[in-house]
Amino acid sequence: MRDRDTTPRHVTLAREAVFARDGYRCVYCGAEGTAETLSVDHVQPRVRGGDHSAGNVVTACGACNARKGHRRHTDFLADEPDTWRHFRARAGYLWPRLLAAVEEELARRATRTHRETRAPDRG
Numbered sequence: 001m002r003d004r005d006t007t008p009r010h011v012t013l014a015r016e017a018v019f020a021r022d023g024y025r026c027v028y029c030g031a032e033g034t035a036e037t038l039s040v041d042h043v044q045p046r047v048r049g050g051d052h053s054a055g056n057v058v059t060a061c062g063a064c065n066a067r068k069g070h071r072r073h074t075d076f077l078a079d080e081p082d083t084w085r086h087f088r089a090r091a092g093y094l095w096p097r098l099l100a101a102v103e104e105e106l107a108r109r110a111t112r113t114h115r116e117t118r119a120p121d122r123g
């Protein structure tokens with residue numbers, strides 16, 4: 001075991017270093033994996049200005065990575081409350097603005113839902 005990770009957010013991490021920091025678990029669902037089954041996800045996609053800094057990359061399993069696809073992380077996480085709960089608990093090392101952006105998206109949606117008359121079906 002290595003000491004608790006204290007890598008500054010701006011440092012670029014190698015693939016294995018990202019997995020090690022996250023304990024080889026997907027930050028979105030908590031599934032455990034290996035270097036073969038896990039992938040590095042750019043929370044803010046590079047095309048949207050995200051970089052490869054430690055504050056923008058997380059460990060993701062194949063299923064979550066595929067589900068996220070090319071969606072904004074704010075849309076992905078606001079769509080899936082359980083995923084957001086896992087993510088927020090595990091990814092506290094991210095750039096604060098990335099987490100704040102999700103909170104803002106959720107607040108925006110709450111306002112929008114309030115305006116709609118249709119009640120959500122919660123099974």
Ligand SMILES: [Zn+2]
Nearest residue numbers: 026029061064
């Ligand atoms: Zn996952």
